[in-house]
Amino acid sequence: MAFGSLIIFLMFLSKATFEELCPLHRSIDVLEGEYFFLCFPGSIQEIFPSKTYTVTWFKESKGKVNLIQETQRLVLSGRLLEFWPIELGDLGNYTYRLSNGTYNVTSQKWSLNVLKRSKDSCFNTNHSSMQVNDAGRSCTLKCSAVPHSKNVTIMWYKNCNIYDSANKEELIFLNLTVEDSGNYTCVVSLSYARRAFNVTSTTELMVADDAAEIVKLEIIEPEETYVKAQIGKEVTLNCTVFLGYSGAASFEYTLYWANKNINSCSESTKEEYSICEKEDVVFNSGNKKYVSKLLWIKTVKEEDFNSNYTCLLKTPNKSRVKNFTLKKGNPPDLPPHVFTTGIIMTIFSSLVAVLLAVLSVIFRVDLVLFYRDITGKDDTVGDGKEYDAFVSYLKDSIPTNVEERKFALEILPRTLEQQFGYKLCIFERDVSLGGAVVDDVHSFIDKSRRLIIILSRNYISDRVMYELETGLHKALVERKIKIILIEYMLISDYNFLPKSLELLPSRRVVKWKEDKSLPLNSRFWKNLRYLMPAKASTSNMRSHNDSVSPTSEEGTQATSVYWESKTFL
Incomplete structure (x- = not known):
């Protein structure tokens, strides 16, 4: 116990030096197909003054702990466990163990999550960070993908188009404008065993004149302004608004359906109305905040297809409007029992036809x-x-x-x-x-x-x-x-x-x-x-x-x- 406490104390004293030698990753979410490494912070010489020691890495997956053996793709290089490149199957928990033959030191677990690459973009939205700034201020975006090796080249992209190829780790904006908003991706290229590998990191930069500017009416479901409906059936219209980012300053807003004769739906009174709006529902998705307002139409009539349903958002500075229109949808699917009966009859008819064909051959x-x-x-x-x-x-x-x-x-x-x-x-x-x-x-x-x-x-x-x-x-x-x-x-x-x-x-x-x-x-x-x-x-x-x-x-x-x-x- 005393030896373990001494080790933790030495690691704490040398924290700045250790991070410089082996930078800690912000996130353990990594993209498949990229170079990645795990390393443990601290100076091995301070932990074990003797030069005789061993480093062992372990992977825990599905309840099993396996010793990691070095391969052409998995390289054990001193304090590093390198992936050239990382694959989806590398998902799991990782630990290391230092031993000098007398004492063993085991680290805490790293939980590694490997994300699939996006086919339609140069980055994965689940593997990005967010930075919000007001217009007129200065800003610096740092490429967090630079690995321990400095023999690399760096290329910057904005919304997946080349933005800066000056091979620098930071982008500096002295005077931000709204047009600077976008997704900035740095691609770090390095080589190993005569092959080229990349490491990427993406930052979404939001620039606005004021807090209310970054609020916009955003329809989540449905994507189109035309909603399919059927006469005699009920339908629900969903108006969802983007409110900003978690932790940002809140502001006043009003969201409602602007059509006449629309009452509020309550559990006790909603049966009295053929059309009503429900209470606001605020929810988060990642670090984004949304509010949803539903319009419930109990029974669709023929005249409803000739009307527009308007969702209205009011903020202290401006208002935004989104119109919905009902259009006649496809006939309803067959009832389950009718569908099941049809499938059974089809299979039975096929079996009878096959049986008759076989019998006709045998008894021709x-x-x-x-x-x-x-x-x-x-x-x-x-x-x-x-x-x-x-x-x-x-x-x-x-x-x-x-x-x-x-x-x-x-x-x-x-x-x-x-x-x-x-x-x-x-x-x-x-x-x-x-x-x-x-x-x-x-x-x-x-x-x-x-x-x-x-x-x-x-x-x-x-x-x-x-x-x-x-x-x-x-x-x-x-x-x-x-x-x-x-x-x-x-x-x-x-x-x-x-x-x-x-x-x-x-x-x-x-x-x-x-x-x-x-x-x-x-x-x-x-x-x-x-x-x-x-x-x-x-x-x-x-x-x-x-x-x-x-x-x-x-x-x-x-x-x-x-x-x-x-x-x-």
Whole structure:
């Protein structure tokens, strides 16, 4: 305790010297992007005669105290903590600690507030001082932004325009005039690490002939003289007057609304009047003093839009007037419950639309087939074709293709022809022997609306290769036929197929699932009918009814959606 008291006493004795070495900042409000430094007053040699000591800086922010480490931007230089430059994140409380290994000295806290720079001005109104003088007197404005280093240049600005570039710390006015009023900003420039930095300070100088001269009628709200109003609604007009600065001499004034038949509003009588003025409200904003007088119009009428409402300020020397005019405003916003209901309905409608779109994609096959059934649509009328599809399949008699031949010669035609009314062209069944096979294949494919290719691992052979290549040419080049690929067996390697198959839409591939695909209402037959041309048939309606009401467990399982698309790589 005795040592701490001695330190405080020594610092007090050396106060003038310490301030000269390390000037105290007037304000701890600083602007972002500028050079700034913190330093502790006092002579370290007087506190610690020994030259062995350490200086440690700490920052307290959000309840946490952190040791400050030196960086390229934060420089610990003896008694100084320098910011090159200061940033918004540097806001907080700062302390230092001196230690010689035996004794520690900790300072009081500096509360540092970092302000944002103004985008529209060379200074921030919250980072300025005020000086009021009468005309005819002398005045000196001092640049408080000059840091400890004297190797700087100084430029003065008045209202953000260059005023004096003589590199001096003070502006001296020998005989002030009203025209000298304005915001004076000094910009101090210095360099560090080959970069230029600035420090600024601003003083607002007010010069008037007398105290009443600096009083002016100033509308705070609204900014315009036209006030929006609506018939049948109430409106309040606000007339606010600038009275001067806190601590300045007061003067007499009268503020009132000058219209006829305006009474004073009181809690007991205001309900009796459709229009009245309220009591003066005096308030401070920073170091400025204001008074506000409100005019309350209980119910706006049509004739009120043709009247002027006059706010009158009287001082011993002069009077000032400000007129207000009502203009019709926009219709009122929707009531909250109506707005909320509208938002809910909009969201609900959007969700329904999205759901319908998703369902239409998932069940597009069922929807198309249902549409064909109820409308009796028929795409085969008048197109000059004889067959609905030409069936291409493996024709070699090998032991492994018995089931495949049964599918091509029995299951496929029995279902498509007998149940759904399609007419197929199957070479072994419908083409007479003895003709030229190539010519017959070409002719019958021309007479067909679709080419059904039953793919399996044994499909490609000399007898079917021509059918496949002819169909691909007519589909991809001549655009005369559409190809439907049925993957009868699982195929793991498609390299044996022509590369031109890759150009076919993958959605034109259906996969046979053996027993699961047998029922008429299975996904396989629905997808196949979807790819076939629309054709009216009484069997179609019966098939649709079967798909809606399956009677067997196998049929019920077959209604599950299965649609596999495969590309041939």
